[in-house]
Amino acid sequence: MASLSYIVYVLASLFNPITFLLYGHRDHRDQYSSGTGIEHNQTRVALFVFGDSPFEAGNAQYLPNVNVKDIEALAWPYGMTFFHHPTGRYSDGRIVPDFIAKFAKLPMLPPYLQPGPQDFTDGSNFACVGAGALATTNPETATFPIQLSYFRNVTKLLQQKLGHLEAKRILRNAVYLISIGGCDYFSFYPTYPNATEPQQEEYVAIVIGNLTTVLQDIYNLGGRKFAFQNVGSLGCLPAIRQTFGVTEGCIEGLLSLANLHNTALYYKKKSF
DSSP, X not given: OOOHHHHHHHXXXXXXXXXXXXXXXXXXXXXXXXXXXXHHHHXXXXXXXXXXXXXXXXXXXXXXXXXXXXXXXXXXXXXXXXXXXXXXXXXXXXXXHHHHHHHTTOOOOOBTTSSSOOOGGGEEEOOOTTOOSSTTSSTTSOOHHHHHHHHHHHHHHHHHHHOXXXXXXXXXXXXXXXXXXXXXXXXXXXXXXTOOHHHHHHHHHHHHHHHHHHHHHHHHTTOOEEEEEOOOOGGGOHHHHXXXXXXXXXXXXXXXXXXHHHHHHHXXXXXX
């Protein structure tokens, strides 16, 4: 069977918003096996998911001091086409990480904060609606730095359960799927709607700087294979156009921020 890293690469080629970035060396021995259970476990590749609403699997409902009635994704029509009930995903059915897990023969990853036992050898989903790369963006949610703290806890649990060497192997072979940044620009634009391009570039540099700081920490904890979903066309989202009273076209300031972010992220990976 195909390895998870190869599957993510193929999906990256098929779905335009996804950009696949690979750091370190791929181990082509990381293949699923149809042999014994022991052999299968030795070759399993985990999937760790970080990000905001596009990858949210339901973490928001478990955050402290959150009124679940305020979470849109816990009401109909969210979840209607696959689960037939809301799950906390901002989708009428499954999200990108669910499909990647399916193609990789992994179980669907539950939200990290979901109560009850979880087997982190398959990975985990830390993503949360409203999360930004900056700790100051919607600090009431699980920001990217907070998601990093969740991941640190998972690495400790894996080491306790499996031992240092096996935990290191799982973390090194795992794929780290990330969608982050959009909320930082939603936070910036209303305050600085007339920001010049140099001012936009300065803010994007701050966002990318914080993003890469977290990536470096994940790398230091063993991560080597990273896949990103680009920030989308933020200024064209219907809800955003309605908020700002735009009836024709898109909001150019938000489009510019998204384009600057995606370009900066692309070039940043070359120096990582």
